[in-house]
Amino acid sequence: MIWRRRHILSLADWEEEEYNILLQTASSFSEVLLRHTKKVPALQGLVVTNMFFEPSTRTRSSFELASKRLSADILNFSPGTSSLVKGETILDTAKTYLAMGTNIMVIRHKQAGVPKIIANEMDRLQSGVSILNAGDGMHEHPSQGLLDLFTICSELDSSYPRLELLQGKKIVIVGDILHSRVARSNIWSLTKAGANVHLVGPPTLLPKWFTDIKNTDSKGQLFIHWNLEDALKQADFIMTLRLQKERMTEALLPSSREYHKYYGITHNHLNICQPNVKILHPGPVNRGIEISSKLIDDLSISLVQKQITNGIAVRMALLFLLGTFSE
Amino acid sequence: MIWRRRHILSLADWEEEEYNILLQTASSFSEVLLRHTKKVPALQGLVVTNMFFEPSTRTRSSFELASKRLSADILNFSPGTSSLVKGETILDTAKTYLAMGTNIMVIRHKQAGVPKIIANEMDRLQSGVSILNAGDGMHEHPSQGLLDLFTICSELDSSYPRLELLQGKKIVIVGDILHSRVARSNIWSLTKAGANVHLVGPPTLLPKWFTDIKNTDSKGQLFIHWNLEDALKQADFIMTLRLQKERMTEALLPSSREYHKYYGITHNHLNICQPNVKILHPGPVNRGIEISSKLIDDLSISLVQKQITNGIAVRMALLFLLGTFSE
Amino acid sequence: MIWRRRHILSLADWEEEEYNILLQTASSFSEVLLRHTKKVPALQGLVVTNMFFEPSTRTRSSFELASKRLSADILNFSPGTSSLVKGETILDTAKTYLAMGTNIMVIRHKQAGVPKIIANEMDRLQSGVSILNAGDGMHEHPSQGLLDLFTICSELDSSYPRLELLQGKKIVIVGDILHSRVARSNIWSLTKAGANVHLVGPPTLLPKWFTDIKNTDSKGQLFIHWNLEDALKQADFIMTLRLQKERMTEALLPSSREYHKYYGITHNHLNICQPNVKILHPGPVNRGIEISSKLIDDLSISLVQKQITNGIAVRMALLFLLGTFSE
Numbered sequence: 001m002i003w004r005r006r007h008i009l010s011l012a013d014w015e016e017e018e019y020n021i022l023l024q025t026a027s028s029f030s031e032v033l034l035r036h037t038k039k040v041p042a043l044q045g046l047v048v049t050n051m052f053f054e055p056s057t058r059t060r061s062s063f064e065l066a067s068k069r070l071s072a073d074i075l076n077f078s079p080g081t082s083s084l085v086k087g088e089t090i091l092d093t094a095k096t097y098l099a100m101g102t103n104i105m106v107i108r109h110k111q112a113g114v115p116k117i118i119a120n121e122m123d124r125l126q127s128g129v130s131i132l133n134a135g136d137g138m139h140e141h142p143s144q145g146l147l148d149l150f151t152i153c154s155e156l157d158s159s160y161p162r163l164e165l166l167q168g169k170k171i172v173i174v175g176d177i178l179h180s181r182v183a184r185s186n187i188w189s190l191t192k193a194g195a196n197v198h199l200v201g202p203p204t205l206l207p208k209w210f211t212d213i214k215n216t217d218s219k220g221q222l223f224i225h226w227n228l229e230d231a232l233k234q235a236d237f238i239m240t241l242r243l244q245k246e247r248m249t250e251a252l253l254p255s256s257r258e259y260h261k262y263y264g265i266t267h268n269h270l271n272i273c274q275p276n277v278k279i280l281h282p283g284p285v286n287r288g289i290e291i292s293s294k295l296i297d298d299l300s301i302s303l304v305q306k307q308i309t310n311g312i313a314v315r316m317a318l319l320f321l322l323g324t325f326s327e
Numbered sequence: 328m329i330w331r332r333r334h335i336l337s338l339a340d341w342e343e344e345e346y347n348i349l350l351q352t353a354s355s356f357s358e359v360l361l362r363h364t365k366k367v368p369a370l371q372g373l374v375v376t377n378m379f380f381e382p383s384t385r386t387r388s389s390f391e392l393a394s395k396r397l398s399a400d401i402l403n404f405s406p407g408t409s410s411l412v413k414g415e416t417i418l419d420t421a422k423t424y425l426a427m428g429t430n431i432m433v434i435r436h437k438q439a440g441v442p443k444i445i446a447n448e449m450d451r452l453q454s455g456v457s458i459l460n461a462g463d464g465m466h467e468h469p470s471q472g473l474l475d476l477f478t479i480c481s482e483l484d485s486s487y488p489r490l491e492l493l494q495g496k497k498i499v500i501v502g503d504i505l506h507s508r509v510a511r512s513n514i515w516s517l518t519k520a521g522a523n524v525h526l527v528g529p530p531t532l533l534p535k536w537f538t539d540i541k542n543t544d545s546k547g548q549l550f551i552h553w554n555l556e557d558a559l560k561q562a563d564f565i566m567t568l569r570l571q572k573e574r575m576t577e578a579l580l581p582s583s584r585e586y587h588k589y590y591g592i593t594h595n596h597l598n599i600c601q602p603n604v605k606i607l608h609p610g611p612v613n614r615g616i617e618i619s620s621k622l623i624d625d626l627s628i629s630l631v632q633k634q635i636t637n638g639i640a641v642r643m644a645l646l647f648l649l650g651t652f653s654e
Numbered sequence: 655m656i657w658r659r660r661h662i663l664s665l666a667d668w669e670e671e672e673y674n675i676l677l678q679t680a681s682s683f684s685e686v687l688l689r690h691t692k693k694v695p696a697l698q699g700l701v702v703t704n705m706f707f708e709p710s711t712r713t714r715s716s717f718e719l720a721s722k723r724l725s726a727d728i729l730n731f732s733p734g735t736s737s738l739v740k741g742e743t744i745l746d747t748a749k750t751y752l753a754m755g756t757n758i759m760v761i762r763h764k765q766a767g768v769p770k771i772i773a774n775e776m777d778r779l780q781s782g783v784s785i786l787n788a789g790d791g792m793h794e795h796p797s798q799g800l801l802d803l804f805t806i807c808s809e810l811d812s813s814y815p816r817l818e819l820l821q822g823k824k825i826v827i828v829g830d831i832l833h834s835r836v837a838r839s840n841i842w843s844l845t846k847a848g849a850n851v852h853l854v855g856p857p858t859l860l861p862k863w864f865t866d867i868k869n870t871d872s873k874g875q876l877f878i879h880w881n882l883e884d885a886l887k888q889a890d891f892i893m894t895l896r897l898q899k900e901r902m903t904e905a906l907l908p909s910s911r912e913y914h915k916y917y918g919i920t921h922n923h924l925n926i927c928q929p930n931v932k933i934l935h936p937g938p939v940n941r942g943i944e945i946s947s948k949l950i951d952d953l954s955i956s957l958v959q960k961q962i963t964n965g966i967a968v969r970m971a972l973l974f975l976l977g978t979f980s981e
Contacts, residue, residue, distance in 0.1 A: 360755060
């Protein structure tokens, strides 16, 4: 199995083999992180530039630590104090960092498609640079999707996480599906793996056309629910999404209290799920809204801390595969 | 002598032996910093996360350089661009950095007690993480207290700085004692060492109950003065505190000019002190308010630059002791 | 040839020999940057502190990467969250970073002369610290001037860039000469090299007294034009300057559209220049104002990307020469 993908922009067209390479590479790095010396010289001399046009501490820190563990040099572009203020285009900013010697650009932008546009330009210039989408608008957040996938697969077989483990599993994604780039990335990977994905949320945040998102060659099915209990029956995994406070002001939701009443997950919901049901959340958590405070802290059920830890290993794997890849 | 403390939250309960271990470790690192190669691999693979909820360049830079000298990896959490804005609790932020693999958290917060709350949670989770208080509200600033202690002891015996050197010395702390976390940390360490500590400042900034702060088992005495000349007689060391401009608007002080007239230190005050009297200031200095510009620049008397240099060695010592400690 | 300069504040008094040492050192580092392992241990243990009182991502990133390539430790001073807010003087801030162990300070400030003032103080204290001016007001930006020089010389002989290559060449600098620190640094180096420098711009942005700027011992001549076509005839190199939007509000210019009509460079201008004419721009570019979008992207003529790449090598050379220099 050889890695052949230069950019990580979306999970929509990933093949089974690619998922498995990624899962196994992340699994190796997971073990490196348990060693006393957690650093490997794999990307020594390479430059990873974090271009977060949308502010973020959590994801940026995760990529930064992953890069350091691989011995890469890191540049941080911060739009607040930057040439953008001076009227430079995003493509010119990217070309500036290319000219400085950047090998991998990790890009977050509030507008969907920006990482793709930069990737196209880098390819046109035959630069050899890799683009890693760290979240673009409502489009995708592939590294989050992959760390969720790795967390679920590791839960099913920690020594050998692989795609086939998800075959026939029931995974429920709860919340603001419409605005969630995390949900989109998850739908691609989970249905590809053969899991049955059940989406549930208020009708304003979960339009009917969402069923169209599935790949025609995916083994898993995609279902839509507006009632939480209907969705949760026999669930193996529940993925809760973060509720953006803005949705209330946009009149898409009456109040966070009412949201919690109808779609917030608590211990009470678990008896209709599979006995070993586990819960994920991409963070940061609004305690008492998407999920009860008690449930998020129940480490026998909540995988939230594991997701963050796995995030380092998965991002190391992505950076490693991109950094050592050559056509 | 073995180090047995996981968190550095306060100096209130430090034992003599602990001070001496710290002073000697800092002394060794002081010598490392004079070598051509100033880096030691002591903390390679460990992650130090700076969580400065209150902005600071000086202290953060000092911890950052100390961490780099020890070959640790550093993450910087900046609340401005962070999940805090998105409503995450401080404990959840700390747990996020724990899950990423943080070994030591350096925490500054405007509210007293925050480092302690995080330390309790880390212990409850049996995480093994160490918390280092880098200043919490009006409570304590132990690393500043320790670098002041190291600076004074080194002045008395540079080759072997130790606590007993302070026995019977007179140390005067001048200024806004009430609001100073630096003064609180200094009072604990200096009285423990057997020095006699004289506090002096305007009555609004130095209430009478301050004498209660002393440990009952401390060898040194604590005195309160409202008149500067009374306090300075025969002083061995004068510690000036920074005057916060806010105190004027709070009507605790009439004006910075009047403050300087009654409590600002100049060369004129030195003739009533011991012949070798030295002056400290935690910085940043308001020239012409707490201390005259001429005196702060008189390197035969002012230890301000040495305090900053020693700050790197003392913080290296703290990070080293926490990073290599295991129960 | 031995390097004897402690500070890089201005190019006004540079000797030919110094330029040639710099060009050759930068040329060596250019080759290092093409190797797989791009890191050299030259400045291991040294501390480079970036003090950008004026915000900048591009130049700071360039210095940061150059420092990392040389294995130096880096501290970043950011005025926004700093002691400056608390009323500390700039000299005290500099002395704080000196006391922490800084070896080289890279300083940008909106006021001309600040790097010089700090350099004087560092010398007075016999600190051994080097100051590198990264742009001070309308005064100078020597590292930009040197990377422009290196880019032009490398274009003329990539294997052996040296000053004499510029003898008799015609170099046109177009735009807001009055406010440009880049232009000032370029005028010193290019006339010293024996190039004939033609300045062109609107009269409000190019006063007649500019001809006085030339050194009396410079071999090259300095000319002033207010008409673009007059200036461009037989040009070997065209250096376009960035137009600050503020100039319009200051009524020094009617509009950016009119500016482009009279002083913007397009492919149409090239037929009156030398056949191999090349174009430089210090970035960030206002596309369609100083230069047409099509021309900036024409890699057979535009050297913009090469300037950025060379910036890393030139800054490595400067840091290396300052860091290994001792009287």
